[in-house]
Amino acid sequence: MSTPPTGCPYTGSCELYPRFSLKGALKIWQQRYCSHETQHQRCARYQLATSNEPVPATLLPNGEHIPTT
């Protein structure tokens, strides 16, 4: 139930947040965006979610897409 107290409010519903825990290096996204006091507001996913827009699962916080193919 705990969420970073000052971080992103969407950690529970975000498709990518749990995937950023898959490997050590990926946690840098959580550190630089999700758990960061202010930087989570720069996340492209956060911005779409805040304006109630659908958030593509492959969208990265920096606005790029995960190349899945």
Next chain:
Amino acid sequence: MFSGHWPWWFGGPVFAIVVVAFWLIERRLFGVVGQYVQVLEPAQGAAELDKASPQALEEALRRATLAEFGAEAVAEMEAAEASEKERAPEPRRREPVPRAASLLFLAMLPVGGAIGALVTGQLALRGTLGAVHERVVASGPMELVVLAVGGVLVGVGTRMAGGCTSGHGLSGCSRLQPSSLIATASFFGTGIVVSFLLHALVKP
């Protein structure tokens, strides 16, 4: 205890409890349209992510991570992670909320409505919104058609507005989101104007 409509002093706090409980349990902002979206329109690309093997996904994420933060920052992160792992066990991962939770929420909406009607002694199956609606809008089968078209328009409108009365009115306004304040003012304002017009129309 209640007859006719439920009093505002009861409904208001109950709404507040629902919104706060929703956040505490699901870590999501409350909004009925959002629940429909979650069920009917899974996130674009979710299937691709699920289809990709964990290794391929990890590799793709790793490449994107290197491109964004650079090799040095990633190596630092890995080293910090390794030393942290030695000191403490890995914390439990937070899983995304399953779609079934939204489905259950939506299924319970009519159940809640039925309980509310039962408590106020108004539980009955009706095919009309009442005498005034029949007189001003339509009656008989035409009234059902009008209601169905109205329902579709509400759905389209709330998707265009990015939320409904619960999403904008409860979750958005309580967070002082400008878009929600404007949306709520628009639909409540329109509702008030239309209700005055209808009132004038049905006056004897």
